[in-house]
Amino acid sequence: MSDTERVTTEEAPRTDNPYSQGVRAGETLYVSGYGPVDPDTDGVVDGDVGDRTDRVLENVASVVSEAGGDGLADVVKVTVYLTDLDDYEAVNEAYGARFDGDPPTRVCVEVSRLPGDVDVEMDAIAYLG
Template sequence: MSKFIFKSFNVVSAPKPIGPYSSGVRVNDTLYLSGVIGIDAKTDKLVNGGIISETEQIFKNIEILLKANDSSFNKGLVNAKIYLDDISNAAVVNEIYQKYIKPPFPARCMVEVTKLPLNAKIEVEVMALINQCRL
């Protein structure tokens, strides 16, 4: 029987979780990151400036979490889930998304929700592989 690795983690340079959960979980060579909102790790507060500032901060935070686990947007990302408080912001989010994530794009969904933690405008959850390269 193969060895099963299950490890939850937080990363010092990324924002702390705001509830009873880990920033992510590693199961063998797969990372499952918890939903990330636009919190600045230095202040532990949601960044000001609305959807653009929050989205930029989210992708910076996710990048930190991926790198800390030997992964990256273009090396291991296989799935992204994006939750918006207003789906009319999809075009703005897509523009920022493409600054960080290049083709071939991972699987993804984007949905509008009623409310997000700390009244954030966006939350992003991802799944990525460790030590793998997307074609």
């Protein structure tokens, strides 16, 4: 792993768990999974699943920006994890509002549980070339 760089920012939630917020490998940035946690309070944001989706994407954008990218504009792949697929449409609406023009590729899966008992989490890949 000689051509990799760990990316850390105070603008996204930090954790004591053994993982990096992001890892840049050449021009590709891999962003760890984020739930709807406000980095200033370390708490889950209030509101509905759309509000929580917006916070998740803000966390992802912060890591991309810290790595020298243009926030969500440089994201090429997202994986969305939901604890209830009945939230799919609301998440889709909030997600679509954040990606103007050409959205990245995406996968959405329902999972039984997420850390912190949140209902939505996303990880991402960005191209910074």
